[in-house]
Amino acid sequence: MILSGLISLPWWGYIVVALVFTHITIAAVTIYLHRHQAHRALDLHPIPSHFFRFWLWLTTGMVTREWAAVHRYHHARCETEEDPHSPQIFGIQRVLWGGVGLYKKATRDQETLQKYGHGTPDDWIENKLYTPHNVFGIMLMLATNLALFGLVPGGLIFATQMVWIPLFAAGVINGVGHYFGYRNFASEDASTNIVPFGILIGGEELHNNHHAYASSAKLSNRWYEFDIGWFYIRILECLHLAKVKKIAPKVRYNYSKTLCDAETLQAIITHRYDVMAKFSRTFTAICREELSKLKISPSQSKESLSFFHQLLQADAKNLREKEQASLKEILNLSSVLSNLYNLRQDLSAVWARSTASQEQLIKQLNDWCHKAEASGIDAIRQFSKKLRCYAI
Numbered sequence: 001m002i003l004s005g006l007i008s009l010p011w012w013g014y015i016v017v018a019l020v021f022t023h024i025t026i027a028a029v030t031i032y033l034h035r036h037q038a039h040r041a042l043d044l045h046p047i048p049s050h051f052f053r054f055w056l057w058l059t060t061g062m063v064t065r066e067w068a069a070v071h072r073y074h075h076a077r078c079e080t081e082e083d084p085h086s087p088q089i090f091g092i093q094r095v096l097w098g099g100v101g102l103y104k105k106a107t108r109d110q111e112t113l114q115k116y117g118h119g120t121p122d123d124w125i126e127n128k129l130y131t132p133h134n135v136f137g138i139m140l141m142l143a144t145n146l147a148l149f150g151l152v153p154g155g156l157i158f159a160t161q162m163v164w165i166p167l168f169a170a171g172v173i174n175g176v177g178h179y180f181g182y183r184n185f186a187s188e189d190a191s192t193n194i195v196p197f198g199i200l201i202g203g204e205e206l207h208n209n210h211h212a213y214a215s216s217a218k219l220s221n222r223w224y225e226f227d228i229g230w231f232y233i234r235i236l237e238c239l240h241l242a243k244v245k246k247i248a249p250k251v252r253y254n255y256s257k258t259l260c261d262a263e264t265l266q267a268i269i270t271h272r273y274d275v276m277a278k279f280s281r282t283f284t285a286i287c288r289e290e291l292s293k294l295k296i297s298p299s300q301s302k303e304s305l306s307f308f309h310q311l312l313q314a315d316a317k318n319l320r321e322k323e324q325a326s327l328k329e330i331l332n333l334s335s336v337l338s339n340l341y342n343l344r345q346d347l348s349a350v351w352a353r354s355t356a357s358q359e360q361l362i363k364q365l366n367d368w369c370h371k372a373e374a375s376g377i378d379a380i381r382q383f384s385k386k387l388r389c390y391a392i
Contacts, residue, residue, distance in 0.1 A: 099170030203227035
C-alpha cells in the first residue's frame, strides 16, 4: 500500500492540485465535448482534441459518442417527457443529486446513440480502448494519484475528481440550470443563467444564453458576463489550435426604418428569443399594473401574475384543459390582458413553422405592428416601433 507519494506538498498544495485537475476536466467537457463535439461550434486541432479526449478517459470514463448523443437529444426534447434530465419533469432534487444516474440511463438507449451520436470519433483508439475500457482510464488515474501524492492526499484528490463532474455537470448544470437563475432570452424551455460569471463550471453557468444560441462557441452575451471557456478558446485560436465557426449574432437596430421588410423579418427570426424576452418584460409590467386595477385580492393578483409568467414559457396548444380554463378566466377579467395575450401569440406565430411565404410573413409582421400600435397601450406601441428597427 502506498503511504507516501513521489511528490510532497504542503496541505494547500494538494488543494491546488485537486482544483487544477478538476478545472482541466471542466475545460475538457465544455470545450471538447460540448462546444466542439455536440454542437460543432468550433474546430479543434488534433493536439488539444486528443488531449481532452485522453484526459476525460482518465478522469471521468465518459464516452464522447454517448455524451454528445445524450446532449443533442436533450436539446431536441427539452422539458418534455422524453428529455433525459429535465428538473421540470423529474424534479430538481432528483436531477441535482442523481443526474449521473439519469445520464447513464440515457446512454443505454441505442436508438438515441444511433440517431444523435453521429460525427463523433470513430478511430482505432476510440473503438479499442476509450469506449470498451473506459473504467480502465479511471483506475489508471487512481494509481497515478496514489503514486504521486500518497494514499491520503492522492485518494482525496481522486475522490474530488470523481465527484466534480457528476455534481456540477450532471447535477448543477442540468438541474439548477433549468430551474433557478436569470434569463436573458425567452427560449422555449426553462433554461437559466445560474450566475453571470462562468468560472467554476467553465462558462456553462450561462445556460440560458446557450439554449438561445446553441451553436455559439461563446456562452457569454451581456457585457457583465464572463465565460472562461471562451477565454481558453480564444487562446487556442491565437495558437492556431482552434477555429471558431460560429458565435451568437449581436442585436442591431436601424432606427430610420418605419416598415418591416425582409431584413427585419430575418433579424427578428434570428433574435426571436431576445424579442420575446423584451416583450415578456413589457408584458409583465403591464399585467402587474392592470391586475392592480382589478377588484381581486392581492393573493389572487399575485397568483394570476405568476400564471402569466408560466404562459410566457409555454405554447398555448400545450396547455392542459385545467390551465386553459384558468387562462380563459383571467383573460375575461380585462380586455387589456386579453389583447396582450393575443398579441403575444400572434408575435410568436411569425417564426413558427409554417408554409407561409416570405411575403406573407412580412405582411403578418406589419399587421402585428399596426395592431400593437392601435392597442392604446403606450408600452406596446413603443415596443412595436423598436421591433420595426431590428436589422442584420
